Amino acid sequence: MDSSGFLKVKNDIKNKLLQQGPLEHCESERKQVFNLLQRTIEDGESNSALLIGPRGSGKTTLVNDALEELCSDKNFASKAVLVHLHGLIHTDDRLALIAATKQMNLDNAVDGKVFGSFAENLAFLLACLRTGNKKTSKSVLFIIEDFDLFCSHHNQTLLYNLFDISQSAQAPICVLGITCRLDVIELLEKRVKSRFSHRQYFLYAGGENAEVDGLNLRMEKIRNLLTINNNKSNIVNNWNKSVSKLCSDKKFRTLNQRLMDIDLNERTLKNVLLTLVSKLKEKSLELKIEDFETELNEFEADEVIEQLHDLSVLELCLLISMKHHIQIYDNQPMNFEMVYTRFVKFANASSHIQNVQRPVVMKAFEHIKHMELIQNITGGSGRLQKEYQMFKLLVTSDQIMESVKGWQGLPTEVSQWAISSLI
Amino acid sequence: MKMLEGLIERFPGRETQIEMLHNLLGDDAAADAIFVHGGPSVGKTSIVKAFLEEKKFKHAVANLIECYSTKILLETILNELTSHRIDPTDPQPVAKCDNLMDFLNNLSNFQLKRAVIVLDKAEQLRNMDFNLLPSFLRLRELSGIPSISVILISEIAFQKFNIKGNVVDPVKLPFPQYSKEEIIAILAMDFDGCSKLLQEHYDDALEVDVNFYLNYLNVFLSTFYRACRDLCELRYMARINFVKYCEPIHRKDCSAADSMALWRHIAPTLKSSLEVLYLRFSGQSGALGAQALELPFYAKYLLIAAYLASYNPAKDDKRLFMKHHGKKTKTMKDVKAKSKVSEQLSTQLGPKPFSFDRLLAIFYAILDDKVGFNNNLLVQVSSLVELQLLTSLSDNYNLDGQKYKCTVNFEFIQTISKMVGFNIRKYLSDFSHI
Numbered sequence: 001m002d003s004s005g006f007l008k009v010k011n012d013i014k015n016k017l018l019q020q021g022p023l024e025h026c027e028s029e030r031k032q033v034f035n036l037l038q039r040t041i042e043d044g045e046s047n048s049a050l051l052i053g054p055r056g057s058g059k060t061t062l063v064n065d066a067l068e069e070l071c072s073d074k075n076f077a078s079k080a081v082l083v084h085l086h087g088l089i090h091t092d093d094r095l096a097l098i099a100a101t102k103q104m105n106l107d108n109a110v111d112g113k114v115f116g117s118f119a120e121n122l123a124f125l126l127a128c129l130r131t132g133n134k135k136t137s138k139s140v141l142f143i144i145e146d147f148d149l150f151c152s153h154h155n156q157t158l159l160y161n162l163f164d165i166s167q168s169a170q171a172p173i174c175v176l177g178i179t180c181r182l183d184v185i186e187l188l189e190k191r192v193k194s195r196f197s198h199r200q201y202f203l204y205a206g207g208e209n210a211e212v213d214g215l216n217l218r219m220e221k222i223r224n225l226l227t228i229n230n231n232k233s234n235i236v237n238n239w240n241k242s243v244s245k246l247c248s249d250k251k252f253r254t255l256n257q258r259l260m261d262i263d264l265n266e267r268t269l270k271n272v273l274l275t276l277v278s279k280l281k282e283k284s285l286e287l288k289i290e291d292f293e294t295e296l297n298e299f300e301a302d303e304v305i306e307q308l309h310d311l312s313v314l315e316l317c318l319l320i321s322m323k324h325h326i327q328i329y330d331n332q333p334m335n336f337e338m339v340y341t342r343f344v345k346f347a348n349a350s351s352h353i354q355n356v357q358r359p360v361v362m363k364a365f366e367h368i369k370h371m372e373l374i375q376n377i378t379g380g381s382g383r384l385q386k387e388y389q390m391f392k393l394l395v396t397s398d399q400i401m402e403s404v405k406g407w408q409g410l411p412t413e414v415s416q417w418a419i420s421s422l423i
Numbered sequence: 424m425k426m427l428e429g430l431i432e433r434f435p436g437r438e439t440q441i442e443m444l445h446n447l448l449g450d451d452a453a454a455d456a457i458f459v460h461g462g463p464s465v466g467k468t469s470i471v472k473a474f475l476e477e478k479k480f481k482h483a484v485a486n487l488i489e490c491y492s493t494k495i496l497l498e499t500i501l502n503e504l505t506s507h508r509i510d511p512t513d514p515q516p517v518a519k520c521d522n523l524m525d526f527l528n529n530l531s532n533f534q535l536k537r538a539v540i541v542l543d544k545a546e547q548l549r550n551m552d553f554n555l556l557p558s559f560l561r562l563r564e565l566s567g568i569p570s571i572s573v574i575l576i577s578e579i580a581f582q583k584f585n586i587k588g589n590v591v592d593p594v595k596l597p598f599p600q601y602s603k604e605e606i607i608a609i610l611a612m613d614f615d616g617c618s619k620l621l622q623e624h625y626d627d628a629l630e631v632d633v634n635f636y637l638n639y640l641n642v643f644l645s646t647f648y649r650a651c652r653d654l655c656e657l658r659y660m661a662r663i664n665f666v667k668y669c670e671p672i673h674r675k676d677c678s679a680a681d682s683m684a685l686w687r688h689i690a691p692t693l694k695s696s697l698e699v700l701y702l703r704f705s706g707q708s709g710a711l712g713a714q715a716l717e718l719p720f721y722a723k724y725l726l727i728a729a730y731l732a733s734y735n736p737a738k739d740d741k742r743l744f745m746k747h748h749g750k751k752t753k754t755m756k757d758v759k760a761k762s763k764v765s766e767q768l769s770t771q772l773g774p775k776p777f778s779f780d781r782l783l784a785i786f787y788a789i790l791d792d793k794v795g796f797n798n799n800l801l802v803q804v805s806s807l808v809e810l811q812l813l814t815s816l817s818d819n820y821n822l823d824g825q826k827y828k829c830t831v832n833f834e835f836i837q838t839i840s841k842m843v844g845f846n847i848r849k850y851l852s853d854f855s856h857i
Contacts, residue, residue, distance in 0.1 A: 007450060014452035055591070088554045089524050089565060099524060149554075271594050274454060278446035303580035310462040310600035313649040337771040356650050357698035358834070364650075371462075372579050385830055388773030409603075411649075 006282045009235050012228050017274050021225065023058060023065045025217075029201050033176070034066040036199075040139045040174035041070065041080045046166040048175040048196055050147065052182060053203030056266040059178045062203070063143060080139045081105075087149025093158040096150075097121060104128075104140070122161050126171040139172035147177030151187035159188070163195035214264075215257055221266070222256070223247045225273065226287070235285060242286040252289050255296055262300065272299060304395060307371060308403035314356065315364045316404070317343055317414060319373065323397045324421040333377055333390040336365055340387075349423045350413040362387075426477050433473065434466055435612075436605030440598055444474050447594060448539065448572060454594050455563040458545075459576045461598030464654040467576050468543050470598075475539055482539040487547035493555065497526040504530075504538055523558055527566050537570045545575035549584060556584065560591045600652055607640050609654065610661055617665050624666050625673045635679055639668050642686055646693045651700055659703075660696060667692050716810075721794065722803040723843050726829070728786040729813055730836045731850055733774035733829040737781065739852045744788035768853045770833055776816050776826040779804075789850065 023030060029051075039045045053059050070076060083103045090096040097118070101110055109128050115121040126140065142162060144150060150159055162175045181187070188196065226243045228236050246252055259269065272295050276287060308316070321342040325334045340361055347353045366386075368374055374391045378384055404410065404418045417423065427445055431438050447454040459467050468484075475482040483503035490496035498516040502509065507517035518529040540562070542548065548556040558565055559573050573593075577584075581595060601609065614636050621631065643661050651657060668689045671677050677684040718726065735743065769775070782804070783796070794800070807813045808827070816826040831839075840847040848854040 011450055011452045014450075018452060018455065086565065088558045088561075089527060091522065091552070091554055095522060095524050265592075267592055271592060275443075275447075275594060278443070278454075303582055306597060306599070307462075307580055310465075310652070312652045314651070335771070335773070337773075341771065353649070354646075354694070354697065356700070359702055360650060360698065360700045363701040367463075370578070372583055384773060387832065 005233065005235050006285060009228065009231075009239060009285065010277065010280055012231070013226060013239075013277050014274065016228070017225060017270050017277065020061050020064075023061050024221075026058060026062060026203055029203060030062050030066055032201060033062065034069065037066060037070055037141060037174055037176070040141065040172055041076070044137065044139060044172040046172055046174065047199070048163055048166045048177075049199040049201065050177045050179065050184060050196075051201050051203065052179055052184065054265075055180050057203040059180075059203055060145065063176065063178065067141075067143075078138075080141055083140060083142050085142065085144045085150075087144070087146025091149075093118060093153050096158050097125075100142075101125060118157050119161050119164075122158075122165070123170070126165065126173070137171065139174065142173060142175045144175065144177045147179040148181040148184050148187060150177075151184070156189050156192050160192045160195070163192060167195045167197070214260060215253060218256055218260060218269075219247050219253065222269070222273070225270070226277075239285055246287055246289070249289060252292065255289070255292055259296055259299070268299070272296065302399065302402070304373075304399050305403045305406070307373070308395070308399065309407065311368075312364070313353075313410065313414065314361070315368055316407070316410075317346065317353065317417075318361070318364055318368060319393075319395065319400055320404070320414070320418045321346070322374070322393050323400050323418070326393055327397065328421065331392075333392050335390050336362065336387045339365065346417055346423055350411075350417075352411040352413050430470070430473060430477060434470055435608040436601050437466055437470055437598070440466075440596065441470060441474065443596055444471070447596075448474075448480075449478070451570070453537075453539075453570065453572045455572055456560045456591070456593035457572070457574045457596055458581050458593040459574060459596045459598060460578065460580060462600050462652075463578060464656075465598045465600055467598050468541075471541055471574055471576065475541070480537055480539050481535060482541060484541040484543060487542060487544040487551075491547070491551075493523075493552050494521055496551075496555075497523070500540055501526070501529055501533075504535060504540075505533060523552075523554060530566050530571075531568065535568060535571065538568075539572045539574060541574045541576065543576045545577040546579050546584070548575075557590050560593055601654065603644060603648055606644065606648075606652075606654065606657065607637065610640050610658060611637060613658060613662070617662060620662065620666060621669055625669070631669065631679065636665075638682055639665060639685075642668075642682075642689065643693065646690075646697055647700070650697060656701060660700065664689070664693060664696055718839070719803065720843065721790075721800060722807060723839050724790050724845075725782070725786055725800075725803055726807060726812055726831070727836060727840055727843075727845060727847060728782055728789060729777070729807070729827060729829040730831065730847070731785055731789070732777035732781050734769050735850075735852045736769070736775075737777075740781070740785070743850050743852065744785060770851070770853050774828045774830065776828050779825045779827065782827065789845065 033049070033051065036047050036049055040047055051059050051063065067082070070080075071082075081104050083100050085096050085099060090099055101107060104125060106125055106128050110121075110125070113124070115124065150156070153159075162173070165171060166173050166175050177184075185193065185196075185198075185200075223243060227240050259272070272292075276291055276295055279291070280287075308319070311319070318339055321339050322334060324342060325338060326332070340358065343361065344355070347355050369376070369391070373393070373395050375394055376389055377392050378389045401418060404415050407415075427441060430441050434441065444457075447457060459471060461467050472484060481504060483500045485496055485499050485503070487496070490499050497520040498518070501507075501520065502517050505517050509515070518525070518532075520526040520529060540559070542559065545556075548559070559575070562573050563569065563571050575593065581593075584590060611633065614633055617636065618631060640661065643664060644657075647657060647660060668685060671685060671688050672679050677688075679685075731743075804813070804827075808815050812829070812831050813827045814830055816828060817824070836847060
């Protein structure tokens with residue numbers, strides 16, 4: 001086993017995990033989307049549709065897959081223009097229009113022109129593409145990712161205009177929105193909604209029968225993700241063998257069920273696998289179940305408790321004092337003075353905690369605030385001194401108790417105080 | 424591997440993190456988004472920076488505190504990625520970007536091969552444009568550049584980033600706080616600097632060795648570790664106290680081997696410097712601050728009067744300040760007031776506003792000698808406001824019925840009262856019944 005071979009295999013697996021996988025179990029949806037796009041291109045029919053599904057269910061992959069097939073037609077460029085818009089990038093309609101102009105290669109035509117309204121501008125763009133009759137004009141495919149973000153644009157001008165054109169058959173366009181929000185139709189204004197064709201395709205993570213045998217599908221997915229096919233060397237064969245052994249292991253299945261009970265998202269699985277594969281050493285090119293379990297435990301661990309372990313004893317004491325406060329006063333807010341008085345009472349009674357100066361305690365308090373373990377609820381805090389601003393605790397008392405339990409080298413007095421507020 | 428060993432030596436106690444960073448970013452298939460989190464001064468930024476420099480990756484580090492707006496942030500990233508030097512006479516960025524669209528266009532124009540974008544203090548992203556945080560987490564997908572990675576560095580947990588649910592989970596890389604042994608190991612690296620410091624202070628070179636310094640660190644941490652785990656602060660404190668620790672050796676009072684004598688000598692010093700932790704001044708605490716402030720006699724009384732007005736309810740004024748207020752019958756209410764819990768004391772809830780008339784009335788009530796009401800007195804009130812010991816609550820145009828609040832704390836006012844020989848506890852309704 002030479003090291004370059006090992007590195008190459010590791011890279012291959014990682015690349016496979018990082019890239020979008022191939023399309024799975026949504027053949028019928030893909031066919032429908034493909035037909036819709038094709039009808040716009042070939043027949044000059046105007047359409048609008050929405051593709052809805054949770055994150056990681058393969059919406060973008062599906063569209064890209066369909067587009068790839070359409071683009072492989074060598075006449076595609078002469079028949080249609082593709083415009084990609086993304087809700088995160090094109091945050092207002094002006095930007096979206098600039099991007100659309102650029103992607104339609106109409107920069108020169110628009111240059112220097114002044115338009116009265118948004119609709120006029122868009123109409124001009126489309127008119128530019130139309131030459132002659134319906135048969136010869138170019139059709140435009142608008143692929144709108146994160147469609148829900150476009151709904152928050154002022155007056156939904158872009159959506160209104162696009163749907164209006166698609167409905168009134170001015171020019172052949174197809175508007176395909178991709179979103180993960182199921183309530184997206186409710187976000188549309190009435191006048192926009194009435195122009196939309198209400199054609200919606202739903203995708204489900206793991207296909208339609210995910211409920212029935214989700215675990216089997218998941219195991220199949222892991223096998224597909226980890227197996228390497230392009231290379232038939234010795235290392236790869238060993239690796240593939242170890243993967244199939246892993247996937248048939250019963251304990252591994254239980255662990256995966258545990259992961260799926262928390263999070264169905266494929267991205268989570270990929271992140272876990274990616275960290276595991278990254279950690280692989282040259283000596284043992286094999287995924288171990290124990291490693292997977294450790295990683296899973298880490299994933300399940302509460303970040304806040306980890307954060308609490310990083311505090312100093314003084315800061316933990318302040319948190320315990322806050323915990324007592326909310327237990328005694330039934331979740332009433334507190335200020336620094338109250339926390340400080342309670343802490344000083346404890347510090348005076350105990351022999352181990354040195355009594356520190358008030359400004360030092362204040363600094364510790366501010367550190368807790370900075371870590372967002374407590375939140376200021378005094379509105380317009382500018383006038384009030386910081387000792388008297390009211391706070392609420394964002395950590396539950398269970399979390400505090402949990403971290404006190406797991407804390408190494410904590411003075412016994414503190415852990416006793418955490419259990420009972422009596423000193 | 425050789426380079427990793429160098430890094431691990433430079434940063435003790437961070438072996439797992441450095442290896443993980445190498446595993447995730449080291450080879451061609453790099454993770455697209457990494458979230459580095461951990462408390463203050465655990466080496467997050469310096470390790471990430473050192474790693475990227477060692478690897479000679481093209482990278483841009485942007486601190487979100489410095490780059491507080493979208494435009495500045497995006498232009499800074501582009502400048503650093505293209506190693507663009509800003510000419511001071513004509514400060515132009517390499518490309519103008521007002522929004523993310525321009526940024527992505529420019530990014531694809533540069534044809535970067537392998538690039539890493541580091542965003543320090545990433546929690547600030549939540550308060551900026553809504554699209555920045557989700558976009559940076561999916562930058563590889565949005566930009567279409569297959570070898571770009573983003574590292575977010577933050578002090579708070581990722582679950583507090585999930586504002587609107589449209590955030591993709593990055594790979595998380597926790598940096599836990601150093602243990603006591605690791606802190607000693609890191610502080611021991613400071614030995615050279617400390618022995619140089621000794622030479623500056625005591626002209627004849629004091630011969631100290633590393634073991635002596637390690638003994639000192641053990642003594643030092645036994646006092647400080649519970650109150651503070653912030654490495655920067657500990658290092659600063661260790662430095663300034665080391666000189667004092669060596670003082671008896673310099674005076675030839677005891678030998679370097681006599682650790683008990685040294686401990687007896689340093690213990691009070693360490694204790695007093697624990698009191699000024701984080702404060703960065705030597706030997707002056709809050710109560711002394713009140714002494715340092717030299718107020719005129721009447722101004723002191725005015726301040727006391729203001730404190731009393733802020734922390735006493737107006738209905739108690741008659742009882743507290745008048746000589747013949749008649750006999751007060753005990754009511755159920757008073758009995759309850761005596762058993763008040765500390766959380767309801769007005770000294771705990773903060774100052775209440777009071778009117779100027781009430782301030783003057785209390786002032787004359789607590790002052791033994793008679794003083795005429797004149798301009799000089801009025802000026803003192805405004806100078807107290809100027810010194811921010813009082814705050815004025817109404818605007819300056821309203822001459823009648825000005826409202827004030829007293830902003831000093833109880834320790835401060837106690838020191839002031841002691842200076843003029845006034846017993847403030849007697850006149851505070853929180854304490855007067857005791």
